[in-house]
Amino acid sequence: xxxxxxxxxxxxxxxxxxxxxxxxxxxxxxxxxxxxxxxxxxxxxxxxxxxxxxxxxxxxxxxxxxxxxxxxxxxxxxxxxxxxxxxxxxxxxxxxxxxxxxxxxxxxxx
Numbered sequence: 024x025x026x027x028x029x030x031x032x033x034x035x036x037x038x039x040x041x042x043x044x045x046x047x048x049x050x051x052x053x054x055x056x057x058x059x060x061x062x063x064x065x066x067x068x069x070x071x072x073x074x075x076x077x078x079x080x081x082x083x084x085x086x087x088x089x090x091x092x093x094x095x096x097x098x099x100x101x102x103x104x105x106x107x108x109x110x111x112x113x114x115x116x117x118x119x120x121x122x123x124x125x126x127x128x129x130x131x132x133x
Contacts, residue, residue, distance in 0.1 A: 024048045029114060031093070033065065034103040040065060042104075046085055049078035058085035062092060083116075090115035094124045 027046040032039045047059040052074065058081035059072040073088050075081035093113050098104040106113045111127025 029106070031104055031106050031113060033098055034105075035065075044089060046082070046089070049075075049081040049085075051078075056081040058082050060085045060089055062089065064096075087116050087118050090117035090129075091121055094121055 024047060025045045026048045027044075029044040031042040031044065033042055042065070043061075043063040045061045049056045049058040055074050055076060056078045057072045057074045058078075059070065061071075062069045069092065071088065071092075073081050073084035075084050090113065093099055093104070093115060094117055096104065104113070105111075107128075112125070112129035114129070117125065117129075
């Protein structure tokens with residue numbers, strides 16, 4: 024069950040392409056919990072999951088993994104990716120080791 028969707032926009036030679044992001048409801052996985060997410064990159068859909076001790080930790084880790092995927096992407100490095108019309112940033116947290124990469128509203132939150 025999808026609980027969160029978000030869109031990014033990629034500048035291409037043909038115009039802007041929408042990159043959809045979906046986060047699924049955390050589910051119990053034995054003694055731990057997992058939270059699946061998908062990013063629909065132009066080269067193909069990335070389907071991954073985060074695992075935590077409980078549902079909240081799995082969700083937070085999934086959101087941080089999405090942020091890490093976005094901020095370490097070639098599209099971000101090339102400056103071709105955006106989430107908002109007038110604000111920089113993408114709306115996802117990142118692990119502490121990547122916080123120096125944050126831009127716009129994402130950087131202000133930390």
